[in-house]
Amino acid sequence: MRSLNPDDINVILATDCGSTTTKAVLIEKIDGVYRQTYRGEAPTTVEEPVADVTVGVRNAAREIGELAGRRLIDDNGNIIRPARGKDGCDIYISTSSAGGGLQILVTGVVKEMSAASAERAALGAGAIVLDLIASNDRRRPHEQIQRIRELRPDMVVMAGGTDGGTIKHVVQMAELIAPAKPKPRFGSNYSMPVIYAGNEAAAGKVSETFDESVTLSVVENVRPALERENLAPARDKIHDLFLEHVMAHAPGYDRLIALADIPVMPTPGAVGDILQKIAEARGINCVGVDIGGATTDVFSVFDGADGKPVFNRTVSANLGMSYSISNVCAEAGMANVLRWVKRPMDERELRNRVKNKMIRPTTIPQTEEALEFEQAVAREALRLAYKQHKEFATTLKGVQQQRTVGDTFSQQIGGQSIVDNMRLNLLVASGGVLSHAPKMEQTAMMLLDAFEPEGVTELAKDSIFMMPHLGVLASVHPQAAMEVFERDCLVMLGTSIAAKGTGKAGRRCFGYELKGPQLVETGEMSFGELRVFPLAAGQTADVVIEPVRGVDVGAGPGKSLSVTIRGGTVGIILDARGRPLWPSN
Template identity: 30%
Template sequence: MVERMIAGSILTLDWGSTRTKAFLLDRVDGHYRLIAAGWAPTFGRALEHDPLKGLQEAVSRIEKAVGRRLMGGEGLPLIPEREMEGVDFFTASVSFQPPLRVMLVSLSKISLEAARKAISSYYAVEAGSFSFLEEESRSARVERLLRTLSENMPDLILITGGTEGSNPEPIAEMARMLSLVYPLYPGLGKPPIIFAGNSAARGAVEETLSSITELRFVDNILPTLEEQNIGPLFKELEDLYRKLKLSELYDLGYLRSTLSAPLTSSLSAFTLMIRYLCSLYGFERGVLGVDVGGTYTSLVGATKDNFFSTVRSDLALNRADFLLREPERVARWLPYETTPDKIAEIVLEKSLRPESVPVTKEELMLEGAVIREVLREAFSTAREAFKGLFGPELSVDMVVITGGALGSFPITGWIALTLLDSLQLSGVMMLAVDRLGLCSALGSIAPLNPVAVSQVLERDALIPLGTVIAPSGSAPEGTIALKATISFDDGRVLEAEVKAGSIEVIPLAPGRKASLEISFLRGMSLEPSKKGQAKIEARGGLIGIVLDARGRPLPLPSPAQRNKIQKWLWEMET
């Protein structure tokens, strides 16, 4: 991965759809540290779609903070550093460009579903789908394929179908059909084609399609009916995203000559960071990254051997239209009564002015309730895949939260509560928040200077929130669900009892540790196979130790249970 090592000051950006965040990193006492950060809205106004303005403003805020000129006359970073001016290196991750529009051409409905899941792992949306094995005449099939192609105008075409060892002939026939209709594509460009189906059909596919457009091959995404393999396709989609969506940005001013490393997608950079964290700490169960941004929501899971990601470009705090039809989903997370109109208003207003901030606590709770449902929706479609990665109990070692919507929430405890309410993870897990949105920006530096990445990631990017202990199961509300003896590293000992249906927070500052001996009662357990007692080592954070005895699956509250929501919010208001 390491192509070349660099040493010197680094200006790095996370160029988001709502905000542009700029970070200046430099060496302090031999270690890389975050020196200053600045942000600005990426686009000041709708009619001038010029992301350089957001870049310039964000960097100028750093200039003011450090009293050093970083930009040259062209409005781009001054490189290299010279006499208290400029920086040595400049990198950026980008998420404001639209997602890849992928047309799915699949043999059967099973392979079509596999393709849908596979593209949801990347910053891509479905732009039409075609399944070959439908009951119809050949001519009707050709017309349907042509209609799908011309109506959707995709950026690329993904062909899938056939498990390994199956008959390749139907795929060859499908490829011939595609080659017949492809020249009639009404757009100006020539969408490339990725083949991710039965490898036995590669020869036929190459013979038929290689002369009409750029053709790429990746491993079969569905080698067997039980197994899905999306890693190679993820890499190919990232490569095409760079080529089709990011390459046009190099023509902005002198950006091409200023960048020290290729632009990368924020998703790819964040994925890299989550995988890196998992290997850095040698976690057994894995790390989950949660990014609720301005225009998309992504979840990235990594274990020591594998990773999985899901991206929903249709879901974010600013893209929550689905809740207009089901406002009760938002209302159930609120401790006060509200109307469907008020809920619809916040959902729609946020889509118009994503950078606006809630003024009152009620507005904040409303935004938090919307985020819960956005995250629940995003996670629901990928739950089975994450169970495959983390096990049926969805138990992880660490969760990292980032993104402008959730990561910057002003009440730290509510970040954790929102996460627990929506994803319903169980077990023992550390939580950390990337408040500044530094993770993705660091990911763009990784190919140049992994040392700087690791030093800044641990010291400045991730703020520990503490340790959550969330048993599975259920118990009658109000009865004692768990008893804990907490031995702090300063010698203090505390006994705690937590009733079923409630949450207790035990303060434990960042850097501190505590040992817990917990007895689970009344149907609660950390793992179904290990009922009874558990010994846990907890690490501190801004919140401390969270004993979540609400059970899993979490009984979703009804609007009539507002007192319960209020109690959870109070307990976690840290």
């Protein structure tokens, strides 16, 4: 990889190789500030008959070059570097989820402890976890071995035991993997990569268990003590092996690796990186979501018990808007989908629409009725994915929490979710049904209905899904990534102020006073109401909210809130519908 000085980078070409489309953006330094200037896309060419991902990359780069009047690809198909006048770029970077992304099998001793930590490390690195096998997962050894043989992961991540703890059970897990001899998904001419991130005292015995069919890498324990996680070494090793083994054997990826100036990253890992950078730079808690055709990814960065930001990512593999739409309706229930449909639609019509979507999963809505149906399903997919995320993003299980006399009878042994909607500052949406909604208000309402933010929350969307590009850019030029993220990536929808608590419809919920540019409003909100006031992007307003007793808008139950908020394309949203929105939630 080239040695790069950020001061010498003025023109950046970035691509994201998705499963169907390769998306490219051009970022240029204009008047001392980095801006995204042009974008292009082309079909991904990882499958036969082309079987070379770089063909799609070059096609997307040529499209950008034509739009920008800049020659980016030379006659030999190479990316021209460095930039000279109207030729070339200073750096080329890429992310990838083509070919199904990064798929990992996770093993551990205790499912809720060491295995859960290993799963967090894998998900944080941008992987899809195919299965989690543990000593206490209630499967018999022969069933676990059969499951390992059935899967074709890109790599295996092993955890188990705190440092100085159990050795026997860790070795037993290795003795399950060794005879199963899992086969890698790509290529049959290399050994299965296995990362061991468990009890350091067991590393030697684990190594003795495997033969030459496995390439073993030993890193620091992901759970060195019950009350502490150490995920970074395992995540870094996953990225390294992703390049060395997985991508090196996928069609054309060896050429993509040679083409890029810095290591190629898995797309979800890059999205997680940029969200962490934003949370750190602004000192906020944030949640991001990417809803696709087959899966929904949820990312969160929240302050942990020690005040340090904690990053979590989950993949809801059966919650999507095309290939997984029937799973969404089955898991949510038809009644829950229908509650979001305003026009008359019975369950039979809803089922027919689901069946039509299953027959033609890649179609997009052509009528208002079809759009309303898809947005109703999207609300449930997002709600369920967020529910799963909150159940996963917890404090460490197995750790006795310090308690007071007041909670003697309600003690829990860890596992409380660190995702708190009242502490959520920024909610970012991406994915077709959210990013390409015809009206900004529709995106905002899907976020409010599905995530139910409480108190004061900024809403935004990544309209062209540029977060992966910026995530990998942040590793080499954080300033450029942050500037483009703030100015060109996010479309600010506005700020919601939502009341936590419930009350009888029509009863007073809170009073409000809004003061901003060309905006002076005072009034009262009743339970069940929702109002929108215009406040343009870049503008701010001073807001005072006076809730009734028992209602919390961010300052505590019944306490007045005074805050300055930012506007957006939708504006200020006052939500007095109460939380939770529905008893079943």
